[in-house]
Amino acid sequence: MTETQTNPNANFKRRIFSGIQPSGNLTLGNYLGALKRFAEKQNEGIETIFCIVDLHAVTVWQEPEALKRQTRELAAGYLASGIDPERSILFNQSQVSAHAEMGWLLNCVARLGWMNRMTQFKDKAGKNAEKASLGLYAYPALMAADILVYHATEVPVGEDQKQHVELTRDIAAKFNHDYKTEFFPAPAPVIEGAATRVMSLRDGSKKMSKSDPSDASRINLTDTADQIAKKIRKAVTDPEPLPETLDGLEGRAEAKNLVNIYAALSGKTPAEVLGEYGGAGFGTFKPALADLAVSVMEPITTEMNRLMQDPAEIDRILGRGAERAEAIARPILDRTLDIMGMVRSR
Template identity: 60%
Template sequence: MKGRIFSGVQPTHTLHLGNYLGAVRNWVRMQKEYECIFCVVDMHAITVFQDPAELTKNTREVTAAFMASGIDVSHSIIFAQSQNRVHAQLAWILNCVARVGWLNRMTQFKEKAGKDRENASVGLYTYPVLMAADILGYQATHVPVGEDQKQHLELARDIAQKFNTDFGSDLLVPPNPVIGGPAARVMSLRDGAKKMSKSDPSDYSRINMTDDADTIALKLRKAKTDPEALPGPEVLDEKGQVKAEEDAKRPEAYNLLAIYAALSDKELAQVITETAGKEFSAFKRDLTDLAVSVLGPIGGEMKRLLDHPAEVDAVLKAGAEKARAISEPILKKIENAVGFLSA
């Protein structure tokens, strides 16, 4: 094994195609190379108000998505963050190590809080410290992150290094990023300049992992395109990437081509070469067939699991026990280093 992976997803909405291609599918592949811990981060979710019943439902749904996508619970750990108190206990210690100036530089808080920062929760402000506790509490060596989370991972590294320096230890392992590949950014089906998002008010902007074949077909049929035929290899640069000026002209076209490439495990340049000059109507039919073949079985298994919540809860309970078995001894050593008396 190359090391230990820790990663998580907030249970705030139904997972969609972007989550699958950008994260979950890669996690399934990482199981072969890493010891993997996957967390439904419900504590992060409540940094903004969540309806309690919806939070419970969404926690089970995200877990079902992990399982249906191929995360092997006999090999990897799946659990809900709130099921392991180590996260909260370690976060307090790390809050006392992190510096206010470091948190003031976190751009995601500024984006999420908007203009009304004084009314944002303290939890939203200290969110990155809890994220650091998530990772450092398991001595995770690697964390899969998108571009929007790289800053938080750097903070986790800074906190680990300061703790080790302050207390003369090597207990906290500075984690290394695992950056997602070209499929990490899947854009909205309604606006190719916006990232596919769970929070977009239009359900037609995304393909949910629970969508059935008819819904997938309808959403792809309605996906925004343009009247021109599909582009050819002339839009590619010498590295086989779409030239920036070409992408800006037809963002929706390249988004659909990128989705096709990701679902078929092909390079985008190969797909562009194969589909050059094709009409969008024909291409959308091909994309629909491909999306249904990949996502259909996942959606079907998710629905089966959600019809049997006890099965999902049992996986979370067993995963939480394994997570505590790893993290509690680490926390105990950290508490000893700080000078806390044993309970």
């Protein structure tokens, strides 16, 4: 069996692409589930492209000035979390028109049945699906375009985004089949780390969310050291001490969440954390977690605040990133148009 048969992306350069919506109020979940992992990927010798997906943001109404502020805040979050704009490409999606152009082309490849199976539209539209925007319904095809317009081979995502990468693979495979080519790779979802899905501090069965009405349910990247420590001290737990093995966390969602957060912040495995704190009560573990969280998060908050004082510098970084992204995306888009039979005479 050849390498191409065992690895469908063997003929493609390894390239990572991932993006985050600029919806404001970045949380510890965004940091541990995405930003921290993105920064680590810079050390793996793979080209890394990170995007602020502002075109996805407008699938629901956005106040224009708020969207600008949130886009710059997310850029500051990327940078403060360790993204180096020289080692990685960092930009906002709307500055590279190839995303929207490829999005339309892939709208015409994606099948309606595939889109109807996408669970996130059902979750976001709720009972008022008839009033949702067409963009909210079709955005998974734009997400596929975001990935494929760079021939990305790997996509770091959370578990809840895996379905979108699988759709991207389906779209790429159908395009290749229909046009009798091997033009698009089959991007692989990369789901790794101790806390790829950080849960609420008030309810371990729910994901930590910026939209939760209770600010105590989350740690914001803009929280002060005192706020972080207070939220962790008041996090919901059970009366039992921490177990000594991972099996003992089954059925203890809140305890498992705090152990996973500690592991992700410290670079340890959950098993190693339990090896250190197994048998201890939360009166011991929570202060240790609070100290760790403050030591990691406070420098990020300080750097974000510094960066937000200079929006022109953020805009410069995003503009330069967009130029570099365009240089990769435009030839791939042009070749896609050629394959599909578009006449291009200028």
